[in-house]
Amino acid sequence: MAIIELNKAKKTFGSGHKQVDAMKETDFTAEKGELIAIIGPSGSGKSTFLTIAGGLQSPSSGEIIINDQNLSNMNEKSRSKVRLKEIGFILQASNLVPFLTVDNQMKLLDNVKKDNMTKKELDKLYEDLGISDLRKKYPADLSGGERQRVAIAKALYSKPSIILADEPTASLDSERAYEVMELLKKETKSNDTTTIVVTHDIRLIDYCDKVYKMTDGILKLQEKQESEELKTS
Amino acid sequence: MFLAWNEIKKNKLRFTLIIGVLMLVSYLVFFLSGLATGLASLNREAVDKWDATAIVLNVESDKSLPQSSITTDELNTIKGKETAVLGQLNAIATSGELKQNISLFGINPDEFIMPEVTEGDVFTNENEVIASDTLQDDGFKIGDELALSSTEEKLTIVGFTDSARFNAAPVLYGELSTFQKVKFGEGSEENKDQINGIVIRGDDVESITTSNDDLEVIEAETFIENLPGYTEQSLTLNFMIYFLFAISSVIVAIFLYVLTVQKISMFGVMKAQGISNGYLSRSVVAQTFLLAVIGVVVGFGLTLLTGAFLPSAVPVAFDIPTMIIYGLVLIVVAILGAVFSVLTIVKIDPLKAIGG
Ligand SMILES: Nc1ncnc2c1ncn2[C@@H]1O[C@H](COP(=O)(O)OP(=O)(O)O)[C@@H](O)[C@H]1O
Ligand SMILES: [Mg+2]
Numbered sequence: 192m193a194i195i196e197l198n199k200a201k202k203t204f205g206s207g208h209k210q211v212d213a214m215k216e217t218d219f220t221a222e223k224g225e226l227i228a229i230i231g232p233s234g235s236g237k238s239t240f241l242t243i244a245g246g247l248q249s250p251s252s253g254e255i256i257i258n259d260q261n262l263s264n265m266n267e268k269s270r271s272k273v274r275l276k277e278i279g280f281i282l283q284a285s286n287l288v289p290f291l292t293v294d295n296q297m298k299l300l301d302n303v304k305k306d307n308m309t310k311k312e313l314d315k316l317y318e319d320l321g322i323s324d325l326r327k328k329y330p331a332d333l334s335g336g337e338r339q340r341v342a343i344a345k346a347l348y349s350k351p352s353i354i355l356a357d358e359p360t361a362s363l364d365s366e367r368a369y370e371v372m373e374l375l376k377k378e379t380k381s382n383d384t385t386t387i388v389v390t391h392d393i394r395l396i397d398y399c400d401k402v403y404k405m406t407d408g409i410l411k412l413q414e415k416q417e418s419e420e421l422k423t424s
Numbered sequence: 425m426f427l428a429w430n431e432i433k434k435n436k437l438r439f440t441l442i443i444g445v446l447m448l449v450s451y452l453v454f455f456l457s458g459l460a461t462g463l464a465s466l467n468r469e470a471v472d473k474w475d476a477t478a479i480v481l482n483v484e485s486d487k488s489l490p491q492s493s494i495t496t497d498e499l500n501t502i503k504g505k506e507t508a509v510l511g512q513l514n515a516i517a518t519s520g521e522l523k524q525n526i527s528l529f530g531i532n533p534d535e536f537i538m539p540e541v542t543e544g545d546v547f548t549n550e551n552e553v554i555a556s557d558t559l560q561d562d563g564f565k566i567g568d569e570l571a572l573s574s575t576e577e578k579l580t581i582v583g584f585t586d587s588a589r590f591n592a593a594p595v596l597y598g599e600l601s602t603f604q605k606v607k608f609g610e611g612s613e614e615n616k617d618q619i620n621g622i623v624i625r626g627d628d629v630e631s632i633t634t635s636n637d638d639l640e641v642i643e644a645e646t647f648i649e650n651l652p653g654y655t656e657q658s659l660t661l662n663f664m665i666y667f668l669f670a671i672s673s674v675i676v677a678i679f680l681y682v683l684t685v686q687k688i689s690m691f692g693v694m695k696a697q698g699i700s701n702g703y704l705s706r707s708v709v710a711q712t713f714l715l716a717v718i719g720v721v722v723g724f725g726l727t728l729l730t731g732a733f734l735p736s737a738v739p740v741a742f743d744i745p746t747m748i749i750y751g752l753v754l755i756v757v758a759i760l761g762a763v764f765s766v767l768t769i770v771k772i773d774p775l776k777a778i779g780g
Contacts, residue, residue: 271695274698275697276698282778286693289434
């Protein structure tokens, strides 16, 4: 079953002379348990795609359906509710609240949403991510890699159906980047979530089930052998 | 509360500063209110002690007790539950080195404006007086002979009473005849029905009437407001207090706004996550509430502490109910200051904050 669906979704910025087609008309679907990579050069429209898919902005035309909810005719308040319930964001820069400890980052979600992970599930998640010892620490006391792993924990904690990650490994060295991808893959499979990772690091696509390439606002599925070529080139 | 409290815990210095500012503002408000109350009672406490509904004065006196002159016969023209005659004059009392402006009240000891003594005895003879205990603070003692500026008569202090100041002067209570001797000297016999006004207790001011057109029934509060300088003084102080309310609102607004602007990207990230404007706004308001309550409570304590150490010459008097109301107003006003921040939060575009 498709958990997220984009039908003829298109995003245009500006008008007339200065018009930019950030994302041309796009059809896209993703299933449960899939780990999908979106690659492409800077400015090609990857973030635009991701934020539209996550209900952070509306498409200029076309529709977005997340877990059977059509976002097209929703206002920001309703979209915000869908985001809270269905989506976990992992961003390039840390998206942690500076004055909350790791544990309290999770507790904040308990304050605004029901049906998050149980204590046991969270313990296991911390274990998996190797951050069990960091519970009482503040973001400022963590290394970049640790922060990114906490951000992943936070995205997973609310048990979202979709995880959207925009260059989650950009601030990490390649070893850490591989670790993070490994973890995302593991969590995607064990929780049956759908994870879409935007990256321009071609070496990370090995971890993914499908690879899309974005070029000048056009999203195109890569065949396995095509992506192999991409890597070696 | 969760976000609000955790942020305060993490950024103690920053929030201590804000609490400090709120504390100083509330300290100032409380202190001014204490001063306003103190200066007001300096003028009115003797009148308040009568617990009267109204006072009848001569129309031509323009609501001024010393200027009013009537006779005890007028009692027949007045309808009211309980009456008390009152003669009053201002003078300077001297005893040795001590010199003080006083207000002499001539009364009938069996009427309701007769004060209870807190020390010493009541007057039983002519030229004996019960004095305001503020004179005691100035160094006057029981048994002191007072020479008055306007007469040869000498008055003797036989007792003291509290809450006895009228229009900033300590009161001396004596027999009506004592007052008449002081006022008319030789002619006191012919003028033994001369008084300044009649103080009346009744159910309400409407029930008190006089059939004499030359007399005027003045409600007690109106009478107080017409004491020289009273209204001007209380208006000035109240204006300062109201300005402080406005100022504290602006200060809180600016502080919170700066804090909020610094946190725009953090709020944006939380909004991207789906945390509602309502939750974030409530959190800012809750935080303001916490800061304001702490600031006001500390300011309150500090005011009372200062009050305890002030010399008695400083006319501060703390009226706790008024202070509680002012404290609540400060808290409400601080929360109004948070409105700007709430508007800012509502306007944050989560998309910009996460900067794609
Ligand atoms: N809010 C915006 N207003 C105008 N142009 C935008 C906006 N967001 C993105 N764009 C443009 O859309 C194109 C795609 O941007 P983006 O999706 O951020 O690319 P990527 O994430 O692949 O680097 C770029 O040309 C960018 O300048
Ligand atoms: Mg981007």
